[in-house]
Amino acid sequence: MSYEDMKKQLQDEMKKWKEGPLAKTLARAPERREEFTTSSEYVVNPVYTPLDIDEEKYMEELGLPGQYPYTRGVYPTMYRGRFWTMRQYAGMADAAESNKRYRYLLDQGQTGLSVAFDLPTQIGYDSDHSLSNGEVGKVGVAIDTLADMELLFDSIPLDKVSTSMTINAPAAVLLAMYIAVAEKQGVGVDKISGTIQNDVLKEYIARGTYIYPPEQSMRLITDIFEYCSQNIPKWNTISISGYHIREAGSTAAQEVAFTLADAIAYVEAAIESGLEIDQFASRLSFFFNSHLNFIEEVAKFRAARRLWAKIVKERFHAKKENSMRLRFHTQTGGSTLTAQQPDNNIVRVTMQALAAVLGGTQSLHTNSKDEALALPTEESVRIALRTQQIIAHESGVADTADPLAGSYYVEALTDQIEAEAMEYIEKIDELGGAVKAIELGYIQQEIADSAYKYQMGVESGENIVVGVNKFQVEEESPRNLLRIDDIVETRQVERLNKVKENRDNEAVKKALDNLRSAAEGTENLMPFILEAVKAYATLGEISDVMRDVFGEYKPAEIL
Amino acid sequence: MSERKVRILVAKPGLDGHDRGAKVVARALRDAGMEVIYTGLRQTPEQIVRAAIQEDVQFIGLSCLSGAHNHLFPKVTSLLEESGADDIIVFGGGVIPSDDIPFLKEKGIKEIFGPGTGTDKIINFINSLCDE
Secondary structure, eight states, X not given: OOHHHHHHHHHHHHHXXXXXIIHHHHHHSOOSSSOOBOTTOOBOOSOOOGGGSOGGGHHHHTOOTTSXXXXXXXXXXXXXXXXXXXXXXXXXXSHHHHHHHHHHHHHTTOOSEEEOBOHHHHTTOOTTSGGGXXXXXXXXXXXXXXXXXXXXXXXXOTTTSEEEEOOOXXXXXXXXXXXXXXXXXXXXXXXXXXXXXXXXXXXXIIIOOOOSOHHHHHHHHHHHHHHHHHHOTTXXXXXXXXXXXXXXXXXXXXXXXXXXXXXXXXXXXXXXXXXXXXXXGGGXXXXXXXXXXXXXXXXXXXXXXXXXXXXXXXXXXXXXHHHHOOOEEEEEOGGGOOXXXXXXXXXXXXXXXXHHHHTTOSEEEOOOTTTTTSSOOHHHHHHHHHHHHHHHHHSOGGGSSSTTTTOHHHHHHHHHHHHHHHHHHHHHHHHTSHXXXXXXXXXXXXXXXXXXXXXXXXXXTSSOOBTTTBSOOOOOOOOOOOOOOTHHHHHHHHHHHHHHHHSOHHHHHHHHHHHHHHHHSSSOSHHHHHHHHHTTOOHHHHHHHHHHHHOOOOOOOOO | OTTSOOEEEEEOBSSOOOOHHHHHHHHHHHHTTOEEEEOOSOBOHXXXXXXXXXXXXXXXXXXXXXXXXXXXXXXXXXXXXXXXOTTSEEEEEESOOGGGHHHHHHTTOOEEEOTTOOHHHHHHHHHHHHHO
């Protein structure tokens, strides 16, 4: 029988099935819901068949692993070659404390570092700034000067580990500090590898650690692209992030859409600044969330990969295959963790991690069970890391590329997410691109609407959260939460003062003056920032020079 | 109080950028018929108190997920007191360990709503205080 005949026969069968067995069963026992939907509000059919996909487009839409459009994975061998990088996001208190946690994680078999900075560091304030009061060392490690950074990576050879740093508005400064530490360790900068998040657009959209207005932020970002392409070839210059967009309440399709819309804006800015697409596109990396609707999440990763490949090839006319490969980090969904019955979070994280692996992630952070309450303890971080190791070594899912491909449901959802994301991107293009859409509040509004709708669904009982609005128990408040003592702030400020006393303040002033004139002009700022960092200028001092020249971003408030 | 619409300031003190909860609560309160003013991110306690007095609100809802709540929330209540505006009722939410709640209540925060709280619970809390 030909494929077409089979499809025709299936169509007839399907009709009979719907009118016969399905209708009869429904008459006797209605389904649990009137309508089943995914997070993206796609109506889920009772069953998926070859009628839901177009298998004739196999080569065009799926292909093979490592081949355009990379739906089946970005590398030919995928996890048969090597597993994803197990990379737990960590950092708290001060550099000495965080250094201890990193060395613990490396001892436990973690394969890459991921640095969490405290909020003052992320917003370019020193620990002694009035706005830093109460926030020092709370959500990550406090870094004021190169001296902190030297301590943070003490006894960690930077040519042996790759380091991801969640830093955006001040990304250039922290990258400069990392380069300086590598030089002090005697490691050539061409040997260091890692990622800076450097994605300011999603800070305006969802995460909030912006400093400068969009235009000046885009300049800093493209300066980094250019500097790295010439000096640090193994560095991922940006991690374009849907993670926080999803945490803010978007659907799966919106996560893909807004992330890729931001990516388009970065590519356009870089091209406008004179770079060639193939000169920087291979160093763009992505960061997605893994949420709870298992199949939809697997489909989402595949859809993102395929759509980005098409955009880079068709819209930006890239020639190099590496430019078209969407490589991404995944973190399990923080907002899906519950404070109630926190042990249940281990199960949630397991499913989300599995979806990320089945979706072909390049690196993964698994959340710890206690993160709805506080920073994780060492014990709960170990369970989270073990979860990845069990998936890698025991489950068998890593033994073949893209194992869920060909599932009618997975393929249908992949197509649907890609199509909806493309529609959003077209809409954003009409508005004038991602920067404009953010300034208009369009993207923020779409996300806020989705977040509100979800919460109302939880409150009406339509969305069940186990342990929260169903299956509740009386429970004692959890003990043994990690606490950051206020003494951390006092000590950090003392440390900062000491550095300021012992440095060559003439050299600092000169470096900051040079940075100022460069910022007023059009030169690449990276060398100037590096010079300032090496003179032990503080993060706050460097950021203030740029605040003076660039101004600060004032958001429009969207409810 | 029933003649006048309830006025509430929803505020994000400190440097925390997680505003999903604050926005959802603000919108739910608005849908429940209250007048809601949202401050946006990165507000100092001073700015929050000034806005609350200017806007003549009866309630301030504070949201903080960065762990700085023990520092920021009591600053708001003590500034209200200094300004003679301590009739404004302050409540809060966010990632707040239950061990911290007695301390915050002692400092004049009327109620703390942790992760997983339904907006109906917050609306009931406000309504019950308005009825008093």
